[in-house]
Amino acid sequence: MRYKYSGVFMALAALAAIPSSVLAQESVQAADVERIQVTGSRIRQSELEGQNPVQVLDRDYIDRSGMSSIGDLLQSITASGSALNTRFNSSGNFGFPPDGGGVGAGATTVDLRHLGTQRVLVLVDGLRWVNESSASGVGGVVDLNTIPMAIVERIEVLEDGASSIYGSDAIAGVVNIITKQAQTGATLNARYGQFTKGDGDQSQVELSFGGESDRHSFFISASYYDQKTVASNSREQSSLPVPGTGSALGSAAIPAGLINFIDPNTGQQQTLFPNASNPVYNPALTGCERSDDFRCFSNDRRFNYANYNLLQTPNKRASLFAQQQYRLTDSTQWYLRGLYNQRKSTNQAAAEPFFIGTAVPTNFWADNLTIAADNPYNPFGFDLVAGGDNPNLLMLAYRPLEGGPRRFEQTVDTFYIASGFSGNFSHGDRWFNWDMNAAYSTNRAEQLNFGSYNARRLATGLGPLATCQAEAGCVPLNLFGANSLTPEMLAYIQPVVRDNSENTLNLFSANLTGDLLSLPAGELAFATGWEYRKYRGSYRPDGLTVAGEYNGVVSSPTAGSYDVNEVYAEFSIPLLRDVALAEQLDLSVASRFSDYSTFGSEITSKAGLRWQVSRELLLRGSWAEGFRAPNIGELFGSASGFDAVLNDPCSEPSDASTQANCSALGVPASYVQPNPQIGVITGGNRELEPETSTSHNLGFVYSPEFASQTSWSERMDFSVSWYQHKLKGAIQALDAQTQLNLCVQTLSDDFCGGIQRNALGAIDNFSNALTNIGRIDTSGVDFDISWLQPATDIGQLSVNWRTTMMNYHRVFDANNERQPRTVGVEVNNSGIPRFSSNLNLAFGNDSVQASWTMRYLSELTESCGSAASFAICQNTPETGQNRLGSVVYHDVQLSWQTDAMLNGVQIVVGLNNLFSKEPPICLSCTLNGYDPSNYEMPGSRFWYLQTRLQF
Template sequence: MSRVLTGLRCGAGVLALVIGSAAAAQSAPPPADQPETQAAASEPASMGEIVVTGSRIRRNPLDQDSPVITLDQSDLAETGLSAVADILQRLPSASGGLNSKVNNSGNIGNPPDGGGVGAGSAEIDLRYLGAKRTLVLVDGLRFVNGTSASGIPATVDLNTIPANMIERIEVLQAGASPLYGSDAIAGVVNVITVSHQKGLRASAQYGKYIGEGDGQTQDYQLSWGNGTDNSTEIVVGAAYVKQKPVRTADRDISQFPNPGQKSCTDPIGGCSSAAANGRFDLRPYFVATPTLNGNFTIGSGPDSTPTFAELRQFTAADRFNFAPFNYIITPNERWGAWLSVKQDLGSDINLRVSGIYNHRKSQNQAAFEPLFIGPDAGNGAGSLFDTLSFDATNPYNPFGYTLESGRNPDGTPNGRAQNYSFVGRRLIEAGQRTFNQKVNTYSLTATLDGKLNMFEHDWYWDVNGLVGVNEAHQSFTGNVRADRVALAIGPLATCLATAGCVPLNLFGGAGSITPDMLDWIGFTEHDRSKQKLAGFTANITGDVVELPAGPVGVAFGYEHRFQSANFHPDEIVAAGLGADIPAQPASGHYNVDEIYGEIRVPILKDQPFAKSLEANGAVRHSNYSISGSSTTFTVTGLWKPVSDVLLRGSYSTGFRAPSLGELFGGRSRFDLPATDPCSNLPGSPWATSATVRANCIANGVPASGSYQEEPGQLPVITQGNENLKPEKSKNLTLGIVYSPEWARSGGSNFNVEFNYYDIKVTDAIGAVDPNVTLNDCALLGDADSCALVIRTSNGFVNEIDGTLDNLDSIRTKGIDATLNYRSPATSVGRFGLTANVNHLFKYVLTASNGFVVLNRKGTERGSPDQAFPEWKANATVDWSLGDVMALVTGRYIDSVTEQAAIGPNTLNSRFYTDIQVNYTPSQLDKRFTFTAGVNNLFDKDPPGCYTCSGNNYDPTTYDAPGRYGYLRVSYQM
């Protein structure tokens, strides 16, 4: 807290927007009926030069030197969506990220990025480079990262920012580390908040999936401001959003673990071996005793006195279909309040203080706990469950002898021979696994800004202080603890001698576990996490000298920032005693000091073939307390051969310091949907290749071919690494903007823009793709890959090492195109067209040793879900006449291909259609607007995906199944 207070004191009242943003936040947004890219926005006569995201020097937005897309309040309202992230993720340059369609807490574990799941949160990912490489600012300042009590994420949770606090969002589609520091490799999202408002604004919206009647969403917004005619400007607001779930049981695509699957007996498999009646695998320990050499289940349950005579061979029909017990859209409830106070202190000095409070309640849900016990259980991470034995005296043991693991609790050999593989049982009696998050976010910024005259020019300065806290608590019901299970299946005498111990019946089938048994072994898991941010920035910008082509502009600044985070899993889980995803505590902090400078040099003006020509540059030096120092730079050239055409090009270097989660993340597990090439199944690499068999045997698979496990989930052990180095990047951007003067007469407008980007990231932080690890070991016999795969004596994968490292380089190239047209007013109304297109030329991931090259363009990665379509586009056509306005939006996603167990699978292209109608009656002084809309009008289902982590489609790319309709009423005084 002392660091936080220091940050506030140093701020002298702390400033709100880094100079660029401060000015931008106070500038009039584009007209509500003219959504357009900032680079080609028409400049109001009274605006003068302003600062727009992408530069800290004030300039005419027509000459913006970076590709920036602006979304104002009307653009957000046109989507009918209640989450800012869902809106941003529709941009063609965006590429997914967490959102309300991602249902994951402990059911598939923590992705191998050190950040935890972030359940219930939402983020933005530009250029397919991961959300951690997109910097999110609020009023030009850093915002505290989110957390959901499952790890230490490196990203801002956009759900923590109330939607009615947003005046506009500026999306810089280019790397900007020299201007903004770490994380701005792919681009910058700058959320500009409301600082000026006169009177009351309110809206209420209700929506749901038409036909199904689920996914009901309520959205209420209220704000008030005292206007700009006062020396003290006050704007205050509140927001409430409640989203109800959509369940997998209610959509055809998610009825079974694979698209189109009708039964667990389908050859594709995928259903869980943790069956409702149990799976008891004794192979291959009783080859000489055929009656005992089997993979058993009980014939019928519940049975409180199971016997060996009641057991039969386990078949695919006994597997458990977990798919109908999940969410397609997770329930989410948010409420928050915000305040902006701006005080005119005279002499061109202003003080602005702004604060945000947001509370989120969210929930994720999964099928009943799959309890696996035994040497081949695959819990990994040193789980006690992998060492347990079933004692012969346990009254429910149907085998009449001890099922012996051969291990001590610490995993070392106990001198007794192992005689069973594993016991799996779905704990139906304990109810579904339910993860409930409660997250509070607090943010306070203060900005002191002013103007002074130096070198016969106006100079603008600002100092800013900020503090932010995000804290989360998660409760998880349905888990059980290993130490008590050990007593309950161990020697009967020991259990009876322990107060409260009740022997556990895992062999009697569904319904055989009594409430008393559950009371002994069950517990409610409580996890918590917190992230803190405190900082101080100072900036100054102005002109230093006049050249024939105009003034030379410069900007300088300093930033100090302190970040800390911690994650505390439940003490039982931290001790390795939980049945679900293992996790270890993690905590860390760092501070950084940065200085930057920027210059703009006009070279020519109003010359033949040079309406204007200028060169710009920026440099930033950052010094991190953990990961060392880094210096980045950018150079930019702008040329207007004629007044209607702007050509620009820039080259920049960038970096991203390792996040706290990547540095200090504790051991956890990610359950990867995968096919093990060493499993002896018909048509598998083991069955068809002698080379594969030899490589697999060398990796620990029995030569007999007894390892025959269907495709399912394999355990990947994730872990941070304190030795990580910063990532580095190079970014080339070329652009052309055509904005003809003739099209801006009579209230009309037309502009078109093309931007080419080429980004290369080196020393990219990540874990080796587990599928690549398995295949390189089995198919190529690569020793380094095989060392990452730890198998049991029966060949089962116990864990795949997913420790983070500076492994890869990423190279991506593409082009963005935007078009905006606004017709003049006619007798039949006014028309508009806005279109955004992204074409992906290249996306290649290369291992640091050059050994593995993955071409992602046109593919679906699957788990963690990510599509890389070659084309993405959206376009909106609007029409207005009198009191009525109508819009039609089309959204296109090109087809992609995934490599599934069945072979290549094409996820066909999708074209979504959204419509909206607004009525603003003159009879009510145009203060009320009534809106009706439908998203996904033609009810297009997402394409089926076999490798995606849940619900058989990629929720980061495609709409949830169903047609969503909504009604809204808005009021503005």
């Protein structure tokens, strides 16, 4: 049971955790200046290696990567899972996810340990960043494209649960982006690059300047980034709906229009397409030997929609960032920082198809319209009726190329301002550090959708002539023959759809850290604090979408808010020091109390042990509780519909058992699924409880003396870290394909309750709401080796090798049924490789630096799905399986710098994916024939040139 407590109680609790004698002291300048704060602990400490495994991506690492996006950089580390990036052509293809967060079009996010982007906490300078809103929902994750790379000093990645330190969301880990605080003089950085195919140009310009004095420092940065489009049809692998299958798996919605109907005069069912403009139909002809203007349909007539998609989406970002720090007294300073970032991005899909008729349920208007006999373009001379008790229009699938492709253009504005005070004071011979912070941030987005259609007007324009004439602006519509829609027809049915969304975060916090008392083994250190957050979010879809007139999609506005008060306490307790087998042994404990206005309260705790066995060997381990509170989209997201690409097991079932179960569901034995796109209704759930987790981490760091300060080695380090996360009550909807499969397999109401079929057997209602679904268990091991050669007259060599091995990843639904997502398997456009590894070799001196980076991903296996019968699905002995082979990407970079010109000049040239390694073909992936969350896109050898000038 959860209990509610007032914010007043929590504030008092935070104050109670601070000794009154400490508060009574005046502050003076701190003496212990060597202590720093490392992500994963609020306690300032002198040891860089603590109980928690933290990967630090410093500025040298960032520059060597050749990447200009924080998101792309983080997705390249070995602990990264599947996350959204600009290689996902999201809008119009993935629909509305059940969490109410929208598709995140144009955003880049981060996932750690394959636990999902919503389970990673993103901080900037230790404070939470606002969640994204890409105008299609109220997102619950941070868009890293709202933070310019130009302002980053380093990125600290905590690869362990940390809810007791930072609160909700820190289940899989924490990403803390540390910004540049000061700079002397001005720096101009310009970068240009493109793929060797001659496309996908990237341009970047950064201008920064700053200064420092005894009491004041400041840093100002302005940056602009422009990434151009790469079209899917520019690469062979992505130029077909599914590689290696020709047009056979293309869309039945063709430019000429495919119609499946029953002629009421003869009772014959026919599937035809017009072979001429203004076609003439001869009712006396009932087969495929025809002399009129219609022809029978075959797979070679299917439409190749891949030609209109994008491999890389255009993305423009302009940012302005400034911060200053002013020392008010010798022991107190004030800071102020602010950011404005604007992103303009575009997604594109093929012209939006019309699926009309009883056999292809999409929306109310298309499922129940009549193409009237008196419509001047109806070539049949009788009413074509969809819906009702005796429909004769089973399917009309028309692809209006004349209306242009679907384009989704996002404009996303992010505002951030933070201010606070920090300082130190003494009590006796002890020193304490404190800080107080306030921050406001908002992410506002507008999306314009071009190329979609008003389903109600479509029904009116096809219906009885009198009905159309009674509506102002209506013109009769023609869907028979290629390019049959005139500009006047398009003007009537093709709107510009405008959607808006917003996320806002208000934050206040106060922290205190220092040493409480002396123990035989050292000082007992503590940190304590209070934090208040207020979240507000809204999604305002276009009125057509709300009214259900937007073709195939119904969505309602979403609005909600909640707040949380939190207090925490953390202690570092020295147990042993300078004894046999223990130079130092420390215990850390932490606990956090969170009070949410939505569900009540939660307490999370953590304990860790740091055992410095000797100068060479450090052992460490931790146990942590975690939780993730449901976000605004998950709680308040209104019912939304989208078209999911699903394979109905009742379409030509392969075995007698499936056939029997399908018959029990009312599906005729002759049923063939005409359209892989099935409308799915999702929505939030105000009864959701938080997710909870338990995390374990155990490892060591070994720095051998024989490899330290010798003629061949300045330093060598080995580290191994084993991790395990057990997540319960995961907030998600059951995968739609999995739900459909389990419904047919089990006939259980748990899975079939939300699935309804019409008289023809086609699914006409599919409910897929959020719930606390089950559990996720995952475990793995990180291996790190680093070696630094002593500097010589010509330079210094460094080697850094990091590998992550996934032991297991298991997902279970609420009925304890195992889900398909697991290690070594590609499913739903993402895969979990058993091994991922990065090896970097760097050599350089004061003038010249060179680096070679190798990135490895082990093989995956997938179900071939609808491509199982094609020759391309023959990579493994198992029937219907495809192997995605292992890959190695090579990135090289060479730079030269000098101080002889200006205050410094640097020139950098690099080549990513040196050997143009192609991604393994994915037959189950939704678009472009590969998994963009793991692999570089086809034909992705990329060169770049960068110049940095200092004034």
